[in-house]
Amino acid sequence: MSDVKTKLTKPRKPKDQVFRDPQSVTDFEFGEQVASVFDDMLDRSVPFYQEIQRMIAEMATDFATAGSNVYDLGCSTGNTLVNLDAAAGESVKLIGVDYSEDMLKRCRQKLADSGFKHKHELICADLNRGVHIENASMAVMVLTLQFVRPLYRDTLTKSILQGLNENGCLILVEKVLGEDSVFNRLFIKYYYDLKKRHGYNELEIAQKREALENVLVPYKLPENREMLLRAGFRYCEVFFKWYNFCGIVALK
Ligand SMILES: C[S@@+](CC[C@H](N)C(=O)[O-])C[C@H]1O[C@@H](n2cnc3c(N)ncnc32)[C@H](O)[C@@H]1O
Numbered sequence: 001m002s003d004v005k006t007k008l009t010k011p012r013k014p015k016d017q018v019f020r021d022p023q024s025v026t027d028f029e030f031g032e033q034v035a036s037v038f039d040d041m042l043d044r045s046v047p048f049y050q051e052i053q054r055m056i057a058e059m060a061t062d063f064a065t066a067g068s069n070v071y072d073l074g075c076s077t078g079n080t081l082v083n084l085d086a087a088a089g090e091s092v093k094l095i096g097v098d099y100s101e102d103m104l105k106r107c108r109q110k111l112a113d114s115g116f117k118h119k120h121e122l123i124c125a126d127l128n129r130g131v132h133i134e135n136a137s138m139a140v141m142v143l144t145l146q147f148v149r150p151l152y153r154d155t156l157t158k159s160i161l162q163g164l165n166e167n168g169c170l171i172l173v174e175k176v177l178g179e180d181s182v183f184n185r186l187f188i189k190y191y192y193d194l195k196k197r198h199g200y201n202e203l204e205i206a207q208k209r210e211a212l213e214n215v216l217v218p219y220k221l222p223e224n225r226e227m228l229l230r231a232g233f234r235y236c237e238v239f240f241k242w243y244n245f246c247g248i249v250a251l252k
Pocket of ligand 1: 103148
């Protein structure tokens with residue numbers, strides 16, 4: 001039985017107040033302002049974020065094979081990489097990809113602060129242009145595919161499949177649309193209630209929703225599943241579900 005604990009550092013995280021003041025809302029960007037408070041934003045905006053991280057690290061103990069590469073696509077400030085560092089065998093190389101230099105700067109710092117042990121590489125690249133991965137036993141995309149333009153998602157998932165070794169896996173965590181409009185509406189309400197419980201006010205929630213409107217494009221869970229099967233993955237299994245959030249593990 002594996003006993004994987006997350007290795008997220010516990011220093012005080014700067015508080016996310018990006019949407020606190022009334023503002024003329026523009027499209028959400030992963031720039032310096034968001035990067036500087038991103039860890040707090042994740043903790044307060046993503047249901048069961050720490051448990052999802054723990055589960056990914058747990059799966060890495062079985063999927064990350066000796067001498068292979070493990071990719072974190074959309075690595076942001078490096079939380080997943082730090083947890084993979086604690087879980088993966090020592091001959092595994094960990095590779096983070098993100099198109100935001102502001103995120104990667106914080107990621108580099110976090111890896112250094114955590115005493116990161118594994119061979120690693122951080123790559124600045126736009127996933128809308130696809131991705132080159134090789135000798136991969138595992139690829140992880142936590143809340144990132146939803147920001148890739150729908151037009152490019154099939155190409156991206158196919159290129160991930162190509163770079164995975166046999167029996168390698170893709171772990172995909174996404175915000176999803178409810179399959180039925182009644183549940184979709186309710187799930188969004190329950191999600192905003194979670195954000196209120198985590199200290200966001202109505203204005204912050206409304207302004208962030210507007211900023212994300214054309215930037216975060218969620219699919220329904222079956223649409224994500226069909227996309228993965230279309231790309232050529234053999235199996236897809238849901239390992240996490242909370243209202244309008246889901247985690248899928250797909251096997252090559
Ligand atoms: C919600 S965050 C991911 C959170 C992170 N995976 C975690 O578990 O903590 C989305 C990340 O994807 C990156 N991103 C969004 N679109 C991207 C693209 N087209 N290419 C590369 N990175 C992208 C953003 O810069 C951001 O860091």
